[in-house]
Amino acid sequence: MSYIFCFKMSLMNINKNKKPTLDSRGIDPDRHVPHYEKLGRSIKQIYFEYCSNTSIHGIQYFGERRPLIEKFFWFCVFLASIYCCSNLIHSIYIKWNETPVIVSFSEKSTPIWSIPFPAITICSETKRVPRKEGVTYGEFLTSFREYVKARRYFIPKNISRSDLEEFRTLLHICNPQLVEHGTPKISTDLIDYFRVLENMQPEFNRYYYYCKWFSHFGECDELFTPTYTNEGICYTFNGLNATDLYREDTFQYQRVGFKNFSKRNLILKRPLKWSLQNGYAVDSGIKTYPARVLGAGARAGFFIALQSFRQEVDYTCRGPIQGFKVSLHSPDDVPQVSNQFVRIPMGKEVVIAVKPNMITTSAGIAEYTPQRRQCFLEHERTLRFFKVYTQNNCVLECLTNLTLANCGCVKFSMPRTLEMPVCAENKISCYDRAEDVLLLREFRQGLKESRLNYLGATQCNCLPACTSLAYNTEISHGNFDLEDMLKATGDTSFFEDFPGSQMSRLSIYFKEHQFITSKRSELYGVTDFLANCGGIFGLFMGFSILSLVELLYHISLRLWSNMQRLTTS
Structure with a gap:
């Protein structure tokens, strides 16, 4: 049938070159052919013209006068090419859609002075x-x-x-x-x-006995600020001030005692010229806020002597393990001491060598949606209680909202506005369960999305920040016998001034002068996707952008021109 059809089309091409036949009145009968017949003739003409002139491989055989078996062969080959192209392009699309971003090591090492020294939050077990x-x-x-x-x-x-x-x-x-x-x-x-x-709470200078930071040797109250945590009131070194971290309508921002204590801080007196995404400003000097160090090693690090007293230990509150909890975190993170901490027992000297783990971003990934790149840029996610977005701040805010919804109140240490009710002691078990409920909910939603192979957002939607900074630690410790040391130095008045004293020493420093950052960059962009698709089309079919233009030209402008010729002829 196809052969007969092509034969008829060829006869039409022959007949169209003949001069028009006039009737007895001298009128061409073709000029009175109905419009739909002219459209059919034009379409047939366009079909044969396109088959003979197209650059797509295999199409020209469909318009030739060849045996039916040959046309059937080329028809099968054409379908097989389309099938292979579709499968390969579908695979490329999935890869482009699901993994547009790759995390790789940066080409250059980063000096340690380009990032802030870790914020150090210390909580005493004596409440x-x-x-x-x-x-x-x-x-x-x-x-x-x-x-x-x-x-x-x-x-x-x-x-x-x-x-x-x-x-x-x-x-x-x-x-x-x-x-x-x-x-x-x-x-x-x-x-x-x-x-x-x-x-x-205990007197600050009795428990935080001695500090060393750069040229500061002595009391610690000029380096630390109080921090509201789920462990009560702790003290933070090198963290952002509440006015730079919390929004204006929060309880933490408006706490008067917090601000007064911060006025004595040597670091917080400096202007803030740093953000996690942009780093330090170009005009920042050595003394910055948050603080940074010039090199690695204990000499350039932070040192503190912590003190506790036997007669002030309360085992019924915190259990048998006494001392201090220490949390190292980014300056723009709210410390979660109960979840991530290093324990500093009494009578020990603890040394913490820090290795930064930083992930930066390239400019190309800003074009992708957060769900595709699996991270938020600085301006893309606004939090209710915090000015700065980090994943930890987002999770804490989500927990606060869930606690408020389930219990009708929030724990006093959670970020909150002045209008939000604070939970009394009869709600302790309620807000304690809220964290388990949150973890279970996020687990179920994440598991469902992973089964569907869909990178959607959970209810909290707390993706990592595209630029993030964490501090990995290597910890070593040894015994610190204060009494034997004082006997060796001949100091007999210390225990008279501080009876029952138990002391520990803590040193924190960067391990290396430089470190290798990780970088989020574009793996498959739009240009790469189009190039791969064009290569596959060219390999299997010889198809290009001009081939598409050629097809559109034949079914639109050239079809219209042929119909006009039939009408005016």
């Missing part, structure tokens, strides 16, 4: 200094457990208002496992938990 008068936390907890087991409303007796506020506060930061069957509400009075913590 309350025992007083000679008043009820201890252990005595309070014993009577409290009896009421909890009996499921009765707790009515404290023979206890002052200040002691009651302190015990209510300690229930939030001491081991929650100590209360197993839920916590009743002790009082309906609202508490400023941070004010209570500030009043009952």
Whole structure:
């Protein structure tokens, strides 16, 4: 049938070259042919013209007067070429769509002075200094457990208002496992938990005994600022100030005591000329905020002597392991000391050698959506409580929102606005479970998306920042016997001034002068995708952009021209 069809088309090409036949009245009968017949003739003519002139391989055989078996052969070959092209282009599209970004090592090493020294957050395990008068936390907890087991409303007796506020506060930061069957509400009075913590915590200069940083030798209060964490009030060196980290309507930004303490900080007095994505400003000198060092080694690092006292240890609150918790993090991160920390026991000298792990970004990946590149640029993700986006800040904000939705309140250490209610002691188990609920929800959503092979966002949508900075550590420690050292030096007055003293020393420094950064860069761009597609089309079919233009020309402009000729002839 195809052979007969092509034969008829050839006859039409022959007949069209003949002069028009006139009737007895001298009128060409073809001029009165209906419009649809003229359209059909034009389409047939265009078909044969295109088959004989196209640059696409194999098409020209469909318009020739050849046996049917030959046309069928070339038809099968043409379909096989289209099938192979489709499969290969589909594979290239999947690779381009799912893995447009590659993380590789940078071509050059980065000097250590181009990044900030890690922020150091230190939390003492001693949360309350025992007083000679008043009820201890252990005595309070014993009577409290009896009421909890009996499921009765707790009515404290023979206890002052200040002691009651302190015990209510300690229930939030001491081991929650100590209360197993839920916590009743002790009082309906609202508490400023941070004010209570500030009043009952140990004196700063007694516990943070001595610091060394550059030319600063002496007390530590000019280097540290208080930080509100889930461990209570801790102290941070080289972190961003609350006014640079939190938004203006948050409790942490407006905390007056936080700002007053920060005014004495030598580092925070300098202007902020650094961001994680852009690095330090060109005009930044040696003394910067956040601080940086000029080289590696202990001489250029940070040193602190930490002190605790035997008579002030409270084992009922923090358990048998006493000392300090230390967290190293990026300056623009809120420290999560309970989740990531290094323990500094008493009577030890701990040395931490830091190796930075930094990921930067190339300009090309900004054209991709965050879900395709799997990271957020600085301006792409706005947080409710924080001015700076990091993955840790995003997760903390998501946990805060989930806690507020499930419990109707948030933990006092969470970022919050002044209008958000703070959870009392009867909500401890609720906000403690919220973190498990969040992890389970993110796991289920992430697992579902991975099965569907879809790079979608979870409910928190806390992708990593495209430029990120982490600090890997190598830790070594040894015994530090303060008493033997003082005997060797002949100093007998130290224990008279600090009875029951237990001391540890901590040194933190960069291990190497330079390090290799990782870099997110474009793996397959639009140009690469088009080039691969063009190569496959050219290999199998000889197809190019001009071939497409040629096809469009024949079915549009040339078809219209042929119809006009038939009409006017």
